[in-house]
Amino acid sequence: MKSLVLSNFSHTWLPLVALIIFVTVFAFMLIHILRKTSGQLYKEVEQIPFDEGEKK
Amino acid sequence: MNDKKLETFSYDDSVVKKFAIATVLWGAVGMLVGVILAAQLADWRFNFGLEWLTFGRLRPLHTNAIIFAFVGNSIFAGIYHSTQRLLKARMFSDMLSNIHFWGWQLIIVLAALTLPLGYTQGKEYAELIWPIDILITLIWVVFAVNFFGTLKKRREKHIYVSIWFYIASIITVALLHIVNSISLPVSLMKSYPIYAGVQDALVQWWYGHNAVAFFLTTPVLGLMYYYVPKAINRPVYSYRLSIVHFWSLIFIYIWAGPHHLLYTALPEWAQTIGMVFSIMLWAPSWGGMINGLLTLRGAWNRVREESILKFFVTALTFYGMSTFEGPLLSIKSVSSLGHYTDWIVGHVHAGGIGWNYMFAAGMLYYMVPKLWKTKVYSEQIAKAQYWTATLGLLLYYVSMVVAGITQGLMWRAVDAKGQLVYPSFIETVDKIVPMYWIRLIGGLLVLTSMLMMIYNLYKSIKNAPKNVEEEEFQAEALDHNKYKNEKGHRKLEGLTATFTVLATIAVLVGTIIEFVPAFLSKDFIEVSEKVKPYSPLEVAGRDIYIREGCYNCHSQMIRPMVSEYLRYGKASEAAESVYDHPFQWGSKRTGPDLARVGGKYPDSWHYFHMKDPRKVIQGSIMPEYTWLFGEKTEYQVLTKKLKVLKSMGVPYSEEEIYNASELAKEQAKEITLNMADAGVPMKMQNKQIIALIAYLQRLGVDMKEEK
Numbered sequence: 001m002k003s004l005v006l007s008n009f010s011h012t013w014l015p016l017v018a019l020i021i022f023v024t025v026f027a028f029m030l031i032h033i034l035r036k037t038s039g040q041l042y043k044e045v046e047q048i049p050f051d052e053g054e055k056k
Numbered sequence: 057m058n059d060k061k062l063e064t065f066s067y068d069d070s071v072v073k074k075f076a077i078a079t080v081l082w083g084a085v086g087m088l089v090g091v092i093l094a095a096q097l098a099d100w101r102f103n104f105g106l107e108w109l110t111f112g113r114l115r116p117l118h119t120n121a122i123i124f125a126f127v128g129n130s131i132f133a134g135i136y137h138s139t140q141r142l143l144k145a146r147m148f149s150d151m152l153s154n155i156h157f158w159g160w161q162l163i164i165v166l167a168a169l170t171l172p173l174g175y176t177q178g179k180e181y182a183e184l185i186w187p188i189d190i191l192i193t194l195i196w197v198v199f200a201v202n203f204f205g206t207l208k209k210r211r212e213k214h215i216y217v218s219i220w221f222y223i224a225s226i227i228t229v230a231l232l233h234i235v236n237s238i239s240l241p242v243s244l245m246k247s248y249p250i251y252a253g254v255q256d257a258l259v260q261w262w263y264g265h266n267a268v269a270f271f272l273t274t275p276v277l278g279l280m281y282y283y284v285p286k287a288i289n290r291p292v293y294s295y296r297l298s299i300v301h302f303w304s305l306i307f308i309y310i311w312a313g314p315h316h317l318l319y320t321a322l323p324e325w326a327q328t329i330g331m332v333f334s335i336m337l338w339a340p341s342w343g344g345m346i347n348g349l350l351t352l353r354g355a356w357n358r359v360r361e362e363s364i365l366k367f368f369v370t371a372l373t374f375y376g377m378s379t380f381e382g383p384l385l386s387i388k389s390v391s392s393l394g395h396y397t398d399w400i401v402g403h404v405h406a407g408g409i410g411w412n413y414m415f416a417a418g419m420l421y422y423m424v425p426k427l428w429k430t431k432v433y434s435e436q437i438a439k440a441q442y443w444t445a446t447l448g449l450l451l452y453y454v455s456m457v458v459a460g461i462t463q464g465l466m467w468r469a470v471d472a473k474g475q476l477v478y479p480s481f482i483e484t485v486d487k488i489v490p491m492y493w494i495r496l497i498g499g500l501l502v503l504t505s506m507l508m509m510i511y512n513l514y515k516s517i518k519n520a521p522k523n524v525e526e527e528e529f530q531a532e533a534l535d536h537n538k539y540k541n542e543k544g545h546r547k548l549e550g551l552t553a554t555f556t557v558l559a560t561i562a563v564l565v566g567t568i569i570e571f572v573p574a575f576l577s578k579d580f581i582e583v584s585e586k587v588k589p590y591s592p593l594e595v596a597g598r599d600i601y602i603r604e605g606c607y608n609c610h611s612q613m614i615r616p617m618v619s620e621y622l623r624y625g626k627a628s629e630a631a632e633s634v635y636d637h638p639f640q641w642g643s644k645r646t647g648p649d650l651a652r653v654g655g656k657y658p659d660s661w662h663y664f665h666m667k668d669p670r671k672v673i674q675g676s677i678m679p680e681y682t683w684l685f686g687e688k689t690e691y692q693v694l695t696k697k698l699k700v701l702k703s704m705g706v707p708y709s710e711e712e713i714y715n716a717s718e719l720a721k722e723q724a725k726e727i728t729l730n731m732a733d734a735g736v737p738m739k740m741q742n743k744q745i746i747a748l749i750a751y752l753q754r755l756g757v758d759m760k761e762e763k
Contacts, residue, residue: 018329018569022307022336025562029303033296041214046291048216049282052141053529056064 061533063211066526067140069427071153075133076420076427078161080510082129083413085168086121087503093118094499097646098492100677108172110679111646112605116183117171122408123181125164127272130416132160132199134279135222137423139206142216142282144531148205152198159195163188175245178602178638179260181267182236186247189237196233200226207552211531215552217298221278223552224306224559228270231563236263240700242693246599250704253633257317257641258326258574262567265313272407273375274306276415277344280372283419284351287364293350297343304340306559308333310566315386318395319615320641321630326570327388333566334386341379348372363438367418370446374410378403393468396611396645398488399460402453409449409502417441417509424513429524433515441508448501451494459491468619476622481648482675489677584631587758589706590751592694593720597751599697600744601640604681611642612651612755625652626761635706647678652756659727660734662749684745689724691717691742723750 032038095102096111103109140147147153166188170176176183184192203226207219236259239247251259285292292298314322314330349372352359359365381403385394394400421438425431432438466484469477478484590598601607614620616627628651633639657665661672667685669676694716702708712719721742727750728741740746 018311018566019332021565025307026304029300033299038296042295045214045216046285046295048142048212048214049138049218049285049291050289051144051212053065053144053211053531056528056530 061535062530063533064528064530065144065146065211066528068147068150068153069137069526071147071150071157072133072137072423073427074157075129075136076424078157079126079129079133079416079420080506080513082121082125082164083416084503084506084510086118086126087499087506089114089118089121091496091499091503094492094496096679097677098489098496100679103679105680105682107681107683108174110604110681112608112679113172113174113176113603115608116176116180116605117168119181120167120171120183121164122412123267123271124167127276127408127412127416128160130412130419131225131271131275131279132156133423134283134419135203135275137427138218138279138282139203139222142212142219143206143210144212144529145206145210148202148209152202152205156195156199156202159191159198163191163195166191170245174603174605176602176605177237177239177247177249178605178607178640179236179249179256179263180607180643181264182233182260185245186237186239186241187244189233192233193230193237196226196230200230204552211534213534215555216282217292217295217302218278218282220302220555220559221274221281223556224302224563225270225275225278227556227560228266228274228306228310228563231567232263232266232270236260240704242697242700246693246697248637248697248700248704250637251639252635252637252704252706253639254322254630255574256636256639257320257322257633258314258570260639261316262310262313262570265316266310268404268407269309269312270306272412273309276412277301277305279419280344280348280368280415283422284348284368284372287362287368287418287422288352288355288358290351290355293347293353297347301340301344301347303562305337305344307562307566308337308340310563311570312337312386314570315391316643317641318386318388318391319617320613321628321633323574323630326574329570331386331388335383338380338383342376345372345376345379348375363435363442364418364421366439366442367414367421370442371411371414371418374406374414374449378407378411381406392615392617393464394460395615396643397460397464398456398491399464400644402456402460405449405456406453409445409452413445413502413506417445420509420513424516428517428520430516430520433512433519437508437512441505441512444501444508445505448498448503448505451498451501453498455491455494455498459488459495462491463488467623468617470619470622474618474622476619479623481623482673485646485677486675583634584629584759587631587634589635589701589708590754591719591723592698592712592716593689593723593747593750594754595697595701596689596691596694596720596744597747597749598640600684600748601751602638606650607640607642609642609644609646609678611645611649613641614649614651620649624649625756628756629759632756632759635701637701637704637706650752650755652760654753654755654757655760658730658734659749659753660731660736662752663731663734663736663745666745666748681745681748684748685740685743687744688742689720689744689747691720694720720747727753 092102093111093115136147167184170185171183175185177185239249241247249256281292281298311333312330314326315334318327352369359369384390385403421432463484466478466487471477614624614628665672666681668680669678695713698708698713698716702713724741724746727746728736728738
């Protein structure tokens with residue numbers, strides 16, 4: 001009986017909220033990284049592993 | 057420009073070396089324990105009749121050793137090594153680095169001592185008792201201070217994507233560990249978690265799943281984004297993709313825990329969230345894998361020749377396979393077949409061996425020669441190690457998937473008359489024992505490969521020049537004023553604080569949306585009239601059940617399916633475990649479900665079964681629990697235990713608490729008297745076996761179906 005009550009409890013909006021939040025965040029992130037200006041920045045950043053400072 | 061200020065500094069590699077050595081040593085120990093466990097399932101006698109080697113006590117040691125000792129030390133080695141170089145700065149404090157290292161090893165040693173002795177909290181991958189939990193928290197804080205301190209004194213403006221992964225991992229692991237470990241102590245070695253039943257299950261698997269995510273995956277992905285480009289000497293295929301990978305992964309991962317609880321008494325909406333987000337996880341995971349593999353594009357000939365790259369490519373491939381299989385297993389209908397079976401065991405080993413071990417091996421072969429200024433002793437041994445490990449992994453994985461699916465199908469087989477085709481559980485075990493032998497061979501091969509690496513690295517280090525001085529480097533100091541006018545994205549790249557907050561929010565969103573209703577649910581799980589708290593003796597028995605780790609082989613959660621109804625009785629309900637601190641639903645059925653075992657057999661059946669399972673069930677692979685027949689039940693602590701349980705909401709009366717010990721003794725006497733006809737002497741009444749029987753006979757009886 002209890003599990004019946006639980007499973008009928010209307011929480012269907014919760015997965016929906018979760019999905020909406022995710023899609024929004026994801027869309028913002030995409031717009032953010034696909035901006036034209038970011039290309040140059042990433043070119044610099046991806047080189048970081050290859051610069052450990054000059055050996056003295 | 058001549059006005060740039062060059063600063064001279066050096067990297068602290070001594071702590072990296074220590075973590076690297078600890079990685080392989082604990083790795084071998086963890087794998088050896090795994091091999092012993094594998095042997096025990098093939099033939100139970102491999103516990104040599106020693107209580108602290110029995111499956112239920114040893115399996116937590118294996119999982120903890122592999123996760124926290126082997127992979128833990130390897131990610132610390134990699135993080136300390138790469139972070140300093142990516143930030144062009146020595147670690148914030150050498151002393152904190154050392155406290156971190158020695159503190160972590162102390163934790164591992166304590167785990168290795170307490171778990172076989174039966175000191176456990178009975179929650180998977182979080183078994184360690186509360187004082188060790190506190191120690192873990194302290195050491196983690198030391199690590200975090202050291203890490204963020206280094207970030208602060210860095211000489212590199214931009215934060216490379218690896219560092220992002222490290223930050224998210226450090227924050228989230230802290231959150232997971234603290235929230236899941238909250239418990240009230242009864243004594244120095246014993247405590248009860250504040251959560252019970254469904255809530256405990258939700259918190260536990262939020263933790264358990266995200267231990268996989270934020271301990272075994274995200275830190276290693278951070279390492280991958282550093283070491284794969286370094287090993288092949290070219291930048292990552294797409295830096296953009298790595299950012300998409302990062303944000304979507306941490307945002308989605310945190311939700312996926314409930315996929316461990318499909319078809320349980322967890323509310324349906326939470327199961328749905330778990331399933332949907334798990335399936336979504338497939339996309340970013342594969343994005344990451346592709347990004348890693350494409351970094352190697354055009355250099356496949358080198359993969360053929362260099363073991364480092366072989367290990368990395370295999371690791372990425374298994375990362376891809378496991379993150380495909382994971383979402384697949386999260387689909388409810390697939391889960392209904394795979395859950396509780398060896399398929400899941402195969403799945404985690406594809407991740408653990410295929411991804412974590414292979415990656416660690418590649419990283420160590422890259423790192424050790426650099427750290428010790430030497431060459432790898434033998435490329436031949438490295439190659440042989442690679443093939444041995446790969447063959448072992450394949451044998452392991454295939455045998456477990458075959459065993460899992462075979463047994464899963466046998467459990468659910470129902471004939472035309474609506475009856476179970478294989479009503480006897482042991483028949484379904486017998487069928488897969490040959491697979492357990494093949495798994496053992498696979499495990500032995502993987503262990504052998506580990507020993508080969510130890511030998512190879514040992515020889516490499518031994519041949520290294522002695523007393524090399526620490527190298528010094530120069531780099532420009534970070535001039536914050538220079539970047540003052542940057543906007544938007546550039547700013548975010550540099551602003552660690554903002555970034556850390558955003559990453560924290562990303563993991564908190566999923567956590568909160570899942571947790572809040574679950575905690576409010578206390579209001580709407582009407583505590584059933586029928587479900588009563590455990591009697592004092594049953595509490596004592598339950599603690600023995602937890603101590604012996606029976607949950608490593610037995611579930612206590614009947615799923616709402618015809619075949620389960622026929623085998624075990626009606627489906628478990630949330631109300632039935634409201635007093636279970638901790639919940640003991642389990643995750644694997646090496647033996648049958650026990651949720652409604654109460655009353656199924658007479659007391660004496662359990663008595664003789666626990667003493668020698670094979671006397672009762674021919675071909676059983678359950679261990680003998682002979683020591684329960686010698687050790688006495690601890691009656692004195694029961695009052696304290698009930699008091700603690702009451703403080704967490706279990707409705708005991710003052711009288712019960714006060715008389716706990718007397719009540720327990722009375723019930724024990726009654727049970728023993730019951731078994732007199734079967735030849736059980738009265739002097740057994742104060743032995744632990746009686747308490748355990750009391751508990752087993754209580755399971756599921758409160759809400760049994762009235763016939």
